[in-house]
Amino acid sequence: MVAHSDGATIFVADNASTDDSVALLAREFPQVRLVQLADNLGFCRGYNAALEDVRWEGPLVDRPEQVRPRPERGQDWVDVFGFKYYVLLNSDVEVTPGWLLPQRELLESNPRIAACQPKIRQHSPVPEQRRQFEYAGAGGGYLDQLGYPFCRGRLFDTLETDTGQYDDPRPVAWATGACMLVRARAWHELGGLESTFFAHMEEIDLCWRLQNAGHEVWYHGGATVFHVGGGTLHKSNPRKTYLNFRNGLALVYKNTHPAELPGVMISRVALDWVAALRLLLQGATSDFQAILRAHWHFVRRLSYWRAQRQKFPPRLRAAERTGVFQGSLVWAYFGQGKRQFSELDPERLS
Known part of the structure; x- marks a missing residue:
């Protein structure tokens, strides 16, 4: 990456690593600047803290x-x-x-x-x-x-x-x-x-x-x-299932236009339960439980998600946003068997 950085200033954010990666970085790549975080803040908080320092x-x-x-x-x-x-x-x-x-x-x-x-x-x-x-x-x-x-x-x-x-x-x-x-x-x-x-x-x-x-x-x-992908959490890890379902609910709740929010949330919750029951029938009890936890934790922090929604108010309907398929991907994929982007109706893509 150093060889192809096109003159950019390179920072490495160290999320409180416990191996010798910091020493290796200093020894092998002295031109790279280091941002050391005192605690492992995860991906999101880690980036926020690192870029506040880089700023x-x-x-x-x-x-x-x-x-x-x-x-x-x-x-x-x-x-x-x-x-x-x-x-x-x-x-x-x-x-x-x-x-x-x-x-x-x-x-x-x-x-x-x-x-x-x-x-x-x-x-x-x-x-x-x-x-x-x-x-x-x-x-x-x-x-x-x-x-x-x-x-x-x-x-x-x-x-x-x-x-x-x-x-x-x-x-x-x-x-x-x-x-x-x-x-x-x-x-x-x-x-x-x-x-x-x-x-x-x-x-x-x-x-x-x-x-x-x-x-x-x-x-x-x-x-x-x-x-590489999946280096932190493999797709089979129930923790990843939990984060995807909890964050998925929070994502649409925070950002969906007020006129569309009730219908979107009802549909998402219903489809989540379909996915959970399907996993249970397949014997994936850990993933089933992860979805239950995701929903419970979303509801438990509803006041926080509401405050974030008010802080950055959703202003655009789905039809007004770029990159939105005006239909259900779940139905197109599982119901109609469409497996490639080119098979989606282009008139329904904004």
Whole structure:
């Protein structure tokens, strides 16, 4: 990654690691700057804390000759930024030559764009698998009318092979947190990632908030990176099931337009129970229990989710948002047998 960073300043956020990774970083990559966190804050809180520190490390964008006064704890932050853009890049991502330039040029060309991602393919020693899109992001993120996420190149667990069919830059609903370029000002104004999510769907929540705030989110297929995926939590881990279902409910509750919220929540809860009963019948009792916990914990923290919804009010209906399939992905996939993005009705895609 150091060899292909296109002049970017590279930071590594150490989430209170207990191995020798910090020493190795200092020894092998002295040009990389380290942000050490005292505690393991998880993915979301870790990124928020790290980028709050990074914010004060770089030169001023607009007034480089000035010294920025860093506010004391409890004071309002000063409206200046050390870096114009941040790149959120997972440690399990392999970048390629020139991966950053097309995205940066895209944001420079259009001030309405607040975030974008490159093409995400699978990291694998097997050449055939490296040509497949990767689950987390693929060719750009979409949502259906109930808030279920999918991608160009990935519907549920079905992955397509990249043949250049999704090389075109285009606005989408969400950009993957595995590799996302985001404007620093927009990041801080919207509070970064939803810290309570811990992990999973946090980038979808951020991008949904960005759209509600008047920004655009894009995909640029002119750059490619390779993502391992599932390195922290495998898809078979009940903890991942819990986070996906709890965060899924919180995601739609926080961001859905008021006129559409009742119908969306009723449908999501009903479909969650269908999924839970299906898992129970298959003998996956741990996953069944994880869904029950997810629903209980969502309800228990309803006052918090309501406060977050009021803090960043949903302003756009599904038909007004970019990257939304005006239909049910669950029905299209399981009921109609549609397995590729190109099989979805293009007239129902915004």
